[in-house]
Amino acid sequence: MSRGLRFLKPGKMSLQNQLSEAVKSAVKQLYNVELESTEFQPTRKDFEGDITLVVFPMLKQIKSNPAKLGEEIGNYLKENIAEISDFNVVKGFLNLVIADAYFLNFFTEIKQQENFGLIPPATNARGIMVEYSSPNTNKPLHLGHIRNILLGYSVAEILKAAGNKSYKTQIINDRGIHICKSMLAWQRFGNGETPEITGLKGDKLVGNYYVKFDQEYKKEISELIEQKGISEEAAKAEAPILVEAKQMLLKWEAGDPEVVALWEKMNQWVYDGFEKTYEAIGVDFDENYYESDTYLLGKDVVNQGLEKGVFYKKEDGSVWIDLSDEGLDEKLVLRSDGTAVYMTQDIGTAIQRVKDFDINGMVYTVGNEQDYHFKVLFLILKKLGFDWADYLYHLSYGMVDLPSGKMKSREGTVVDADDLMAEMTDTARKISAELGKLEGYSEEEKKELYRIIGLGALKYYILKVDPKKRILFNPEESVDFQGNTGPFIQYTYARIRSILRKAGDIYNKPVSVGYKLHLKEKELLKQLQLYPETIQLAAENHSPALIANYVYDLVKEFNSFYQQVSILGADTEAEKHFRVQLAAEVARVIKSGFKLLGIEVPERM
RNA sequence: GGUCGCAUAGCUCAGCUGGAUAGAGCACCUGCCUUCUAAGCAGGCGGUCCCAGGUUCGAAUCCUGGUGCGAUCACCA
Structure with a gap:
């Protein structure tokens, strides 16, 4: 074979995509078959290797036995791809060992990036408006609103990080x-x-x-x-x-x-x-919308729709839409006395927003009790002929319930938003006082730190759960500060910052060529590599929980590394330099990921 | 009753478009602070992935039916 060794390009394309191309050309060379797709997964910890090709699905196109096929493809890849240093086949799984050089290249690459993982919005990027909070003006905000607010804010940040232009808004039910x-x-x-x-x-x-x-x-x-x-x-x-x-x-x-x-x-x-x-x-x-402003526009639009035949009027003068062809019911859009209903003003508000902003999509952060309402709203807007109606999304989340049942403002059985945040901050204060690691901090600095930790605990607690699941919040069992929690992640960040303060200017030194990666270092690099695709996935799914879980995994991996090897006390200068820089990158990603969740990180704690 | 969502360890949750022996945290038990912050690390205990069929090389994941919980089906918002 005369083709020279090929090199993978870190940063340009995910490792998986590049290997996918390589496997396809391997199969073309070896069996003269055009593979439709390939399937990779991270290699399980119990086996040697970094990434694994699942060969079973290929058997449909190539008649062979899995082990033999794996061996042949493995051999080809090892010979033709520079960074594949070794392989082994277990049953139908081809485990590939990726050379350190690949990971080191990747690391050098991201070190130079200002915002690793984030995609700056292109000039023609999709504009998306995220609505969240939507409070009534007769009562204070409570825990239910907090989930709504945290979700909406975070999704707006994630959409922006994934390369969209996003705007935040609320509708005020005044x-x-x-x-x-x-x-x-x-x-x-x-x-x-x-x-x-x-x-x-x-x-x-x-x-x-x-x-x-x-x-x-x-x-x-x-x-x-x-x-x-x-x-x-x-x-x-x-x-x-x-x-x-x-x-x-x-x-x-x-x-x-x-x-x-x-x-x-x-x-x-x-x-x-x-x-x-x-x-x-x-x-x-970015903008507030008030129901008292938009319901009139909604009425106008309904009247126009009436002329177009989208709606129809009953004898009593009420206006309806028939959605029975779509498997739904008839739905009222204007009362017989001509006054607006909820649906009327939501129609008006949507149209107003598209007029006001350069957007062609909207995300409504509203509880799942309104699933039906939004199904209907989106259909109506589509029937009215708005092309952006295809890009409306109801970010439907589960209710936050108490052990005693639903929260009811009228009956005073609510967890007040302000009170809850104050309690979290106070818990952070108590724990910090017990641990006593803050000597040298002024009262002002301490107060700020308690706020960051308390709020971090609360936000993480809520955001780490899949939005569509309901949350049972027990005020008696306060939110944890240990394990899979916000403070745990903040703590890891603070520890890294502490090291970096001591390390001085090591960060700018180049990584030595031919550096031999420690197992834990390699694991960390693999985890870092997943950040960009995690952001994209979180954006597609409108799910901050994916970011939360990713950051948690990264932090777990880092703590294990931190415990096993010494960073500042490494045996060689090369090791020390690399580890300090690696720790710095981990810290950057923790901070970046948490920013997408709306959570701050402390320098000390 | 119709429609939609959820069901994974004692508790709280992960589990990507189907892939190897289902993973974390809390709780409980055992180790580790005279070396970078122990809000940490290493290990142990703990599973009928709600049930029954089906699809296939392979199902916690997909399909059908059922059970349980929640939501919704207003000239309320």
Whole structure:
């Protein structure tokens, strides 16, 4: 064979893709067969090798026995590919040993990259808007919102890292009967309380009156049943406080100046409160959308759709869409009195966003209880003829439940977002105090560190779980700080940073040629190699959990390495230089991966 | 009842487009801090991958049926 040795190109293409090409040409040479596909997997730890070709699937195209086929392909690859230094065949698995040089090249490559694993968005990159949070303005944010917020924020970051342009937004549910309930209760029982007077966060204050409303409402219902002897159903409808709230909503829709002024005042309190919570969580938005702004546009669009025949009007004047051909029901899009429903304003909001931003896709981070709603919404937008309707995605996540069941704001059975974050920070403080490793840190620095760790624990705890699974949160068993946790990963980062501070300028020294990799070093390099594809996978699946699990595996691998070999006390200078640099790369990837999750990392802990 | 989702160790979770003996953490047990941070490492214990069929060289993974849990099927959001 006259063809010279071929070399693999680290960084240009994944090892797997390159080997796939090599195997295909091997099979072409050896058997004159065009292979359709190849299947690789990482070699299991119990066998020698770095990557394994599964030969079984090839038997369909090549008549042979698996062991013989493996041997022949292995021989060919060893002779023709420079970096394949050895191989062995076990049953139908061809285990390939990749030469150190390949991994060292890869390492040199990523060292020079500013943002290893991340793809900068091309000028023609897809623009995607991620909606998350979508709060009602009658109550504070709770643990359920936290999952929503963390997921949405992280997915937006991941999409950006995967080469898209992404924008973050929220829809604020600022109108409707819920806010009128808080307003009415405040009017009746509030005695002019304000956030300033009480020292309460605005959202908390308004939330208290929402609860107050519900208490009064229940009281009135039972009184009605007792005194008038009417049914519970009738009592629920007739309760004076509810009737009055409904009247208030009508006044609001009619633009009654007094009601609108109260509405604006109380909503502003809530926005100020939300802002503090968002800041504490560490998330932001490129744009806010308000239901009170977009529901009118939705109504316009429905009327246009009516003319186009997408919708139809019933005798009572209500407007519907028939989705029975798609296996769904008929769905209301406008009430008989002409007022908007949830669907109406979501149609309007979607269209407004595409007008406002350079986007052709959207991700809605909303709980799985609304799966049906979004199925319908996407279908409607498609029927209305918007081509971007094909790129809408409902990031549907499981509910966060308590051991006692669902969280209910009205009944006060919620885990408050602000309280929870404060508790996590306090736990971080207690643990840090016990360990006592922070001498030399000012109170200010310590406080900041507790915040980073506490928040890291909470965020990781929530994000490491597959979004579609429901989470059972037990407040009694506090979130862990050991094992597969945020603080564990942060701790590993801090340890590396500590080494790097001591190592000085070793980082810039070149890696010596012909360096013989330690087994653990090689494992780390293999894990680092997976970072870019992990980001892509996480983006495709809208799953921060994939990033979390990846970083955890990397950190496990590093700690094992750290324990087994000495970095600063290595036997040779070459080893010391390489290990310091390797540790530095691991730290960079930990930081980078955690940034995609919205989690910060500390210099010490 | 229709539709959708979930079911893996005592508990919390991984398991990529089907691949070798199903992996982590917590809990429990045993070792390791006079050498870079023990929020760590090494090891032990622990499995009917919900059940039954099917597809195939091979199934936790795909298909069918069933069971359990959750959600949804509003002129609520």
